[in-house]
Amino acid sequence: MPDASTTQLALIRQLKFCAGHRLYRHESRCAFFHGHNYRVDLEVVAANGGHEVDEVGRIVDFSLIKKRMLGWLDDHWDHAFLIYEKDENALAAIQIVEPVKYFVMPHNPTAENMARYLLEVVSPHVLSDLGVIARQVSLWETTEACAVATRSEHSVAISPAMPGVAIVKDSRNPVLP
Numbered sequence: 001m002p003d004a005s006t007t008q009l010a011l012i013r014q015l016k017f018c019a020g021h022r023l024y025r026h027e028s029r030c031a032f033f034h035g036h037n038y039r040v041d042l043e044v045v046a047a048n049g050g051h052e053v054d055e056v057g058r059i060v061d062f063s064l065i066k067k068r069m070l071g072w073l074d075d076h077w078d079h080a081f082l083i084y085e086k087d088e089n090a091l092a093a094i095q096i097v098e099p100v101k102y103f104v105m106p107h108n109p110t111a112e113n114m115a116r117y118l119l120e121v122v123s124p125h126v127l128s129d130l131g132v133i134a135r136q137v138s139l140w141e142t143t144e145a146c147a148v149a150t151r152s153e154h155s156v157a158i159s160p161a162m163p164g165v166a167i168v169k170d171s172r173n174p175v176l177p
């Protein structure tokens, strides 16, 4: 490929999962326990600037993006309840349910905060050794409503926090994590 290309390349992989949540201190019905069929549009660029492709012509293989990010979503958020760490009432409730899978969030689990968590915390963790970085995460809560988290052009490199882990309690099969 010509070295002088100024075209920036990106790719977008669509990923789906379902999860439950409620919005702490929401003034209306989003304060009730409920769930969504979520869709994530994950946009990645090459970590070195995004003007080049490999000898096959790829930034990275789509299947690797799916394997890493959908793998994380399946393990941590899919069929789980996402609960804000300050929502003590919801945490108390979920802890008496069994079998159960839940994930404690450092922020209220709005679409905005979930998109930001995937961009800032999860994507560096799951994509770093692929030579790509996530530039944007769009998180669709319904087919009409989406929150978008975008990496700032001038964002400084900070070492990301480690993602949280899902808590699974299931005495039907003690071998499960």
Ligand SMILES: [Zn+2]
Binding pocket: 021, 030, 034, 035, 036, 141
């Ligand atoms: Zn909701």
